Amino acid sequence: MDRRIRLLLITDTPVLAPGGSERFLQNLATRLPRDAYRITLVQLHEQKMPGNHGHELLTQPHLRMLSLPVHAVYDRSGLAAWRELRAMLKREHFDVVQSQHEKADVLNALLPRLPGTVYISNRRDMGFKKSPKLQQLFRWLNPRYHAVVAPARQILAGLADCERLDPLLMNWIPNGVDTRRYAPATPQQRTDARRMLGLRDDAIVFGCVARMTPVKRHVDLLDAFARVRHAVPQAHLLLVGDGPDLPVVQARIEALTLHDAVSLLSFRDDVADLLPAMDALVLCSSSEGMSNAILEAMACGLPVVATAVGGNLHLVQHEHSGLLVPPMDPATLAASLEWLARSPQARRRMGQAARQRIESEFSLDGMVHAFDQLYRRLLAGTRAP
Template identity: 30%
Template sequence: MEIVAEHNSESPSEGRRGTVVLVIDGLGRGGAERLLALYAPAIRALGYRAIVVTLQVRDGNAEAEKLRAAGIAVRHVELTKLRNVTELRKVIACIREPKPSVIHTHLEAATVVGGIASAVLRVPAVTTLHTLEHPTGINRASFRLWVLRLLLTHIYDRVLCLSDTIADEAREHGLRRAPLVTLPNGILPPESLDDRCTVRKRLRAELGISEGALVVVTVAVLRPPKGVDRLLAAMSYVLASVPDAILLVVGDGSEREQLEQQTRDQGIAHRVVFTGFREDVYDLLRSSDLFVLPTLWDTLPTVVIEAMFASLPIVASRVGGIPDMVEHGVQGALVPPGDVPALASAILGMLTDARRRETIGLAALRRAETDFSLSIQVQKLADLYDEVIAGVRPPS
């Protein structure tokens, strides 16, 4: 079944540069989905007609409402399996209907479908590489990844990597001949009606946190690769030295119940607050003292940029594109992934030195404003669309 929600009005310049169809697996609450909800209206403002096509419903496709409110068309065509030819034809027909100048895909299923659509419709295609899986053994998953690499290498006109580190790793794992281009994410932090002190006081009162407590915050979908269990383990060490510290866990997911049980087993449940999904993430960051991302793997996590815009010092795993965002000792501290003692030590180093937190937080803000501004990155993306539509080959 196809559900179509068209925008109600068009800006005078919309479509003058062409039509981009943005294809994504779903519009749930993940980082890629939130970014698309930011980028589509910004792309439209630069002269492209933007249409979003989703293949699955995730978390009720919560980000779809933001797109509709911004006047962006959202079309849903259910794709239960990539090998379902009937459903695949419906998706390609949906992509064909607005006569796209370029197709831009996000996440794995959409990248496979978009690559096939590009070949069938003879329309240039771009994809953003949000994750990078490596085949292990010979099985259905490894075959799927082989097909994906084939499309990325031979069909896509540009494969956008979120950092130079991710681009280098992609080359090392079978994408040496793919048209890789580095283009970091950019965000537009929401404006708050209240100043930081007011927000801090209000949210801490709501969550039952004293104004004087040192708050460590993490934001993640609660699933194993995010490493939140390691952060909880590290907090036992932290609380032994800073007993008034609080850990704020923002997000939800399949691992939440297990993580809550872990806090009880460790005897730290009274110092950990699980908020579930929140729309006011930026204000929660501004109400905290330190941001921690203990992820075991990531590319260029958007939430790190949000924390930098909130002037927070960062403690994060040295994985993926994170070292391209956070310079150790300048915008934060980087630790080996999964290393609980190192994580605890880095957190303590920040919590016990207020002046250091302030200095590093300001450096993080300056870096975010310089390198991760939405306006700068969207302009680069629109220029890249112009290139692929004109048939310009990628730099070698």
């Protein structure tokens, strides 16, 4: 008899997408012990990603991926997805059903509660997309989960405030990063990365790895960087990512005449090869859960300049592993970037502190082990006599 734990993971977004919540899901699914788990990943989306990004998932014998595209949970597509998930649950007897993002969470909460099955909501952000009506809905839905997990304590505090989440349901499991893949660059790796991107050896390179959406506030970064570039002519900015705000970003670069100082790298599945070219990472979101981009940069020994929101407050220790600035404040952001650009010793010191913190607190193995233990503890509770 196959005694492996049967895990159903449901997400709104394409599993193979390069975003932070998708990388979390890829890491979790591929690193849970394959001799202990059978995993089904369901994306409520039909999009397939270009290139080879994440396609190693498709070759894992203990994994399978399905698409159940949902436009809205309250229309026909949502009802069809709910019916299929209900049928799968009854047919395949999953031990754990875990969802992330709003559509998946709603469908998970509305599935029938079968004896011996554990239902988990995995919150990946501060809930900035939720309307007051949706927050009210989750106040009613939250008690239907056995646990609510978040990668940052700030997210759990926000859920307690906005959704009145019971503290007994809260579980904090920080994101993890692969410290072997993401590691401080050798001098040769740094040289090679810069040559690949056409960067000068003496350039002070700031990088931003983020999807181009309004919440990531690329316009604030560009306004700040224009001031930095005026004060530090060798400063350069790499923008890694694409998204609906790309035309806005392009227009702002044009208006600020930053063509020679900003590189638009679009979607990339080789971020680990781009980080060695950078001197620091910048993330100026107006809301943030726990950023994988920050974790990966810190693992590579880079200092981070980030807005003081959400999980950034936990990750970045101000003036120790990086700098924290107020959100939507380009002037303060510019001052911090300029100071860091002029302070090579501070960049080295903060980068070393960042790497040490990742090694001690945010390993990928530690994250996966914590989820494994959570599943086993909850299953033991549901099956206790």
